[in-house]
Amino acid sequence: MKKNLRKWSALALCLMLIMLVMAGCGGGKETETSKESEGKIGSDYEITVICMALNSDYWHMVEAGAKLAGEELGISVDVIGPNAESDSAAQINMVEDACNSGSDAIVLAPNEPTSLVSAAKTVKSNDIPLVVIDAMLDTDDESLYSCFIGTGNEEAGAEGGKFIASQLQEGDKVAIIRGLNGQVHHDQRTDGAQAAMEEAGLKVVSVQPADSDRGKAVNVAENMLQSDGDIKAFYATNDDMALGALQAVKSLGLTDVVIVGFDGTFNAMDSIEDGELTASIAQQPIEEGYQGVVNAVNILNGETVEKHQTLEAVVLTKENVTDFRVNVEDLIEKSGVKLN
The missing domain is CATH 3.40.50.2300 (Response regulator)
Structure with a gap:
């Protein structure tokens, strides 16, 4: 009896899998x-x-x-x-x-x-x-x-670059904070965004790694801003680094700097809802x-x-994040x- 029940259970599971996927x-x-x-x-x-x-x-x-x-x-x-x-x-x-x-x-x-x-x-x-x-x-x-x-990381990165371009003027300067050198998905997110921003006429003045770490991103962003105070936007290849860039911008008393992250984490969504982080490319x-x-x-x-x-990505902004x-x-x- 148990043997028959196991057979029927296996059949039921297979049928459920077919319906689900x-x-x-x-x-x-x-x-x-x-x-x-x-x-x-x-x-x-x-x-x-x-x-x-x-x-x-x-x-x-x-x-x-x-x-x-x-x-x-x-x-x-x-x-x-x-x-x-x-x-x-x-x-x-x-x-x-x-x-x-x-x-x-x-x-x-x-x-x-x-x-x-x-x-x-x-x-x-x-x-x-x-x-x-x-x-x-x-x-x-x-x-x-x-x-x-x-996610198609390069395509999703391009969406981030296009969004940043929609917030700025042609010729504005932008910087990119990326994950660990050699990690392919961060390469792709960087390449997609950079190509889209440059095609829109923005100037990518610096691309630096912060190894997906918020604390490192604070230091990287501060150094970038001290080297070039005309940076109008930061694009980061994950949300922790974007939030690090936000911290650096706030510590320097700057306003109206566009900051876009990548991943759509809860911390990023909190910040977007609070009107601080501009957007995140949500996987x-x-x-x-x-x-x-x-x-x-x-x-x-x-x-x-x-x-x-x-899997498709979504550009999260204050309008759709909730x-x-x-x-x-x-x-x-x-x-x-x-x-x-």
């Missing part, structure tokens, strides 16, 4: 990574989600999405990450530990796309499906991962974490998934994840 799934073709041959059913799956870090609201939103998917699908989801996005060594160790601990699939947001290629090879050698989210691995070997889910981190887990389960069930899945926030808060509450 029609997009990006193939026709149920068996793949080499399917765990069915090992005797596991959906409710037995253990998925490890490894974020770039767990030190910001953004990554806790990814965590929330992953846990929502786990709850809906009735599977075990463990979300972990280093203390800082710059700690690729810790992230590599986490990937190796996940392989050794028996994870059925790994969802990874690589914090250093070149260094984490070796970790991806370890995952492949253990015949474990790897779903990459948020940032691509720096490799041409697509066999290392089953699919990628994330969909909850959806990213959710789809990462859903796609991992689809792969384990022997289904074919779309290789590259792009409605956006209400939706995000509802999902966070359902997940039970606590923000910083």
Whole structure:
């Protein structure tokens, strides 16, 4: 009797998955990574989600999405990450530990796309499906991962650049504060914004890294402003750095400086609602974490998934931030994840 119930439960789970995620799934073709041959059913799956870090609201939103998917699908989801996005060594160790601990699939947001290629090879050698989210691995070997889910960073950066151009006059000076040198997603966010601003006739006078750290961004922005007091806007490739730039602007007693961040974190939304931070290019981190887990389960069930899945970004301003926030808060509450 129990055996029959397990069969019916597995069938019900498969039907639910098909209804939830029609997009990006193939026709149920068996793949080499399917765990069915090992005797596991959906409710037995253990998925490890490894974020770039767990030190910001953004990554806790990814965590929330992953846990929502786990709850809906009735599977075990463990979300972990280093203390800082710059700690690729810790992230590599986490990937190796996940392989050794028996994870059925790994969802990874690589914090250093070149260094984490070796970790991806370890995952492949253990015949474990790897779903990459948020940032691509720096490799041409697509066999290392089953699919990628994330924002088109260059296109989203361009939206930030266009928004800044809409707030300024042709010839105005702008500066860019970016994440760690060598992180591809920060390269793309920078390139997209810079190209859009220059095309609109703005002058990008400085591009400096602050390693996604608010404190470093305060110092970088202060140095930029002391070198050139005519800077009219800052674009930062994450919200923590944008808030650092805001702190620097306020400490110097400046007004009317446009400051745009990237990610759509709660701290950024607070600041936008208060009329301080001008805007943030909001990704969909909850959806990213959710789809990462859903796609991992689809792969384990022997289904074919779309290789590259792009999530759209939204320019958050004082006009639309409240409605956006209400939706995000509802999902966070359902997940039970606590923000910083």
